[in-house]
Amino acid sequence: xxxxxxxxxxxxxxFRQQLxxxxxxxxxxxxxxxxATAAEELLIGPYHTVDVLVLSPEVKEADALGLxxxxxxxxxxxxxxxxxxxxxxxxxxxxMRAGIRDVVDMTQGTDELREAVERAIAWAANLRSATAxxxxxxxxxTQRGHIISIFSSKGGSGKTFLTTNLATAIAQVTGExxxxxxLDVDMGDVFTYxxxxxxxxxxxxxxxxxxxxxxxxxxxxxEVAPHTWAFGAPPDPAAEAPAGEAxxxxxxxxxxxxxxxxxxxxxxxxxxxxxxxxLSDMICLxxxxxxxxxxHLSKALDTLLTIGLPRERFRVVLNRAxxxxxLDASDVERVMKIRVDAMIPSSRLVPTSLNKGRPVVLEEPGxxxxxxxxxxxARFAGSASQVGELGGTEVVDDRKQQKKKGLFARSGKS
Numbered sequence: 497x498x499x500x501x502x503x504x505x506x507x508x509x510x511f512r513q514q515l516x517x518x519x520x521x522x523x524x525x526x527x528x529x530x531x532a533t534a535a536e537e538l539l540i541g542p543y544h545t546v547d548v549l550v551l552s553p554e555v556k557e558a559d560a561l562g563l564x565x566x567x568x569x570x571x572x573x574x575x576x577x578x579x580x581x582x583x584x585x586x587x588x589x590x591x592m593r594a595g596i597r598d599v600v601d602m603t604q605g606t607d608e609l610r611e612a613v614e615r616a617i618a619w620a621a622n623l624r625s626a627t628a629x630x631x632x633x634x635x636x637x638t639q640r641g642h643i644i645s646i647f648s649s650k651g652g653s654g655k656t657f658l659t660t661n662l663a664t665a666i667a668q669v670t671g672e673x674x675x676x677x678x679l680d681v682d683m684g685d686v687f688t689y690x691x692x693x694x695x696x697x698x699x700x701x702x703x704x705x706x707x708x709x710x711x712x713x714x715x716x717x718x719e720v721a722p723h724t725w726a727f728g729a730p731p732d733p734a735a736e737a738p739a740g741e742a743x744x745x746x747x748x749x750x751x752x753x754x755x756x757x758x759x760x761x762x763x764x765x766x767x768x769x770x771x772x773x774x775l776s777d778m779i780c781l782x783x784x785x786x787x788x789x790x791x792h793l794s795k796a797l798d799t800l801l802t803i804g805l806p807r808e809r810f811r812v813v814l815n816r817a818x819x820x821x822x823l824d825a826s827d828v829e830r831v832m833k834i835r836v837d838a839m840i841p842s843s844r845l846v847p848t849s850l851n852k853g854r855p856v857v858l859e860e861p862g863x864x865x866x867x868x869x870x871x872x873x874a875r876f877a878g879s880a881s882q883v884g885e886l887g888g889t890e891v892v893d894d895r896k897q898q899k900k901k902g903l904f905a906r907s908g909k910s
Contacts, residue, residue, distance in 0.1 A: 501545055502613060503527035505535045505563075506552030507803060511579075515550055518606035519613060530804025532559040533744045533774035539571045546574050547620040548613055553581040553602065562741040564594035573623050575616035579609065641675075641751045644876065645759040645776040647769075650792035653782045654815035656760050657846060658869070660689040662780075663758035664855045665866075665873035667723035675717070675754040677747070678728030679772060680762045681735045686728050690720035691853020694728040701727060702738050705745025713753050721858060725754070740767035747775050756876070765799065773800065778876075779809055780837075783828070784816045790828055797832060810834060813872070816842040838872045841865055 502519070504512040504526055512528040519526070527546075529535050535549055549567070551560050560578050567574050575597040582603070591599050597619065598612040646659040660676065667674040678686035678694070687694050696716045704713055717725040727750065729735075738746075750757050759776070762769045773779055779800070783793040793812070801807060812832065814825055817839035825836040843865040849856045857866045 501527065501547045502617070503529060503535065503538065503546055503549050504552065505529055505532060505549050506555040507531075508552075508554070509804060511552040511554075514606075515609070515613075518610045520610075528804075531555075531770065531774050532563040533740065533771045534804075535563060536566050536570075536744065537775065539567065539574065545624070546571070547624075548575045548577060548616045550577045550609075550613060551579060553579055558739065559741060560596070561590060561594045564591070564596050568595045573620055575620045577609075577612050577616050640748075641753075641755045641757055642778070642876075643747060643751055643757045643759060643772075643776045644778045644780060645761045645772050646780045646782060647761045647763075647773075647796065648782040648792065649763055649765075649796045650783070650789055651763065653784055653789060653792075654840070654846075655763075655782050656685050656689065657850075658780070658782055658813060658815065658840070659758055659760040660686055661855045661857050661866075661869045662873055662876075663756075664721050664724050665857045665870045666756050666758065666877055667721065668857065669870070669873050669877045670755060671723065672755050673723050673725060673753075675750050675757040676720070676724055676726045677750060677757060677759045678726070679743070679759055679768060681729060681731070681737055682733050682762070683731045684728050684760065685731075686726055686760050687718070687720065689850060689853070689855060690726065692718060692720050692726070694718065694726070694730050696727070696729055698729045698735060698738060701729060702742045702746055704749045705742060705747075708749055710753055713749065721855065737762075737766055737768050740771040743768040744771045744775060747772065751775070770803065773805055776809065778811055779805070780811045780813050782813050782815055785814060785824070785828075790831060793828070794832060797834070807834070811837040813838045813840065815840045818842055838868065840868045 502515070504515045507530060509528060512526050513523045516523045516526045529538055532551070532555055539546060549563070551563070564576050567576060576595070577598045577600060578591055578596050579600045579602055588599050597616045600609045600612045602609065646655050646662070648655040663674050663676040676686060678684035681698060695718070700716050704716060714725070717727050720726045747757065747759070759772055761772050781793055781796055783789040797810060800810070812828065812834055814828065814836055817825065818841045825839060829836055841864050843856070843863060845856050845860050845863055845865060849859045852859060856863060857869055860866055861870070
């Protein structure tokens with residue numbers, strides 16, 4: 497039993513302990529990821545084989561069926577056990593058709609769960625043994641790009657300004673095509689920063705996730721600056737946000753075509769935003785130096801940590817960081833217990849560039865604000881080329897200041 501790889505999927509984290517107890521294992525012997533999207537990332541990553549995914553009652557039925565379809569295509573040797581804490585009206589036939597091995601009713605106790613997982617482990621082991629004896633074919637995985645999402649739950653923080661300029665700067669630094677994605681279907685402003693208007697519909701964008709080729713991806717996107725391709729739809733406050741599963745497929749397609757994908761995430765905690773965070777190698781939290789902004793930043797970090805996103809995935813960017821308002825970066829670091837990774841100064845060039853429809857890093861590359869963003873872009877790009885994966889900067893801890901690693905580990909001044 498302990499040699500099998502069993503992973504609990506979904507919140508709360510206590511579901512992992514519940515599953516471990518039913519299998520008579522220690523909690524650390526059972527893996528855990530926070531969502532169906534995170535489980536998909538686990539399966540396509542360079543990790544050990546996963547025998548069984550056990551989905552918590554909090555995983556929505558649509559997400560469970562979508563994950564089963566994904567597993568059938570990418571990891572057919574992995575079994576799925578779906579746990580429910582209520583009667584599933586008509587779910588069982590749909591689950592079985594999707595390839596889910598078992599649906600367990602937790603109202604009947606934990607014995608059924610243990611038996612279902614044990615059957616799934618045996619099935620996965622038999623299938624793996626048969627595959628090995630027949631000669632396992634090695635799949636070829638395309639090198640994937642890196643997703644950096646920019647988030648703020650407070651309007652006016654400079655989220656879209658940072659997103660557009662960072663994407664443009666990364667394209668400049670790398671000399672390679674970079675994607676810029678506007679996930680705010682209500683009132684997205686990404687294209688405005690380039691003096692353009694999106695022409696694709698939400699349907700066009702989501703269809704890319706169904707296996708679009710390179711030519712179709714470029715056809716739907718718009719080259720808004722040198723090597724910078726934007727993806728978005730005309731803002732529509734009445735539009736219904738795409739399902740999280742569709743957003744996940746779309747972002748994976750874009751990630752396979754571009755070295756970097758910079759996402760202007762929505763300001764709420766919608767399914768599409770959470771899926772975006774699950775897929776992100778890095779999440780930049782943006783705030784300005786005011787009490788309300790820092791309060792929003794603190795709440796956002798707490799909320800995202802609560803749903804299981806790793807703390808080391810977050811970066812903090814202070815916008816208008818030279819404002820004389822009685823707060824500074826050290827105050828934010830002390831409150832947040834996380835390092836401030838970039839400080840963008842105030843500048844009249846910001847609204848001027850917006851009115852001109854041309855990013856600051858292109859319009860005024862020698863300005864302080866442009867240089868700050870370009871420096872941040874260079875650190876992202878340099879880290880990716882050195883370590884291949886983004887992530888790993890430690891949180892603020894005076895005892896560990898000499899042990900920084902991963903994404904743009906600091907040396908000397910920022």
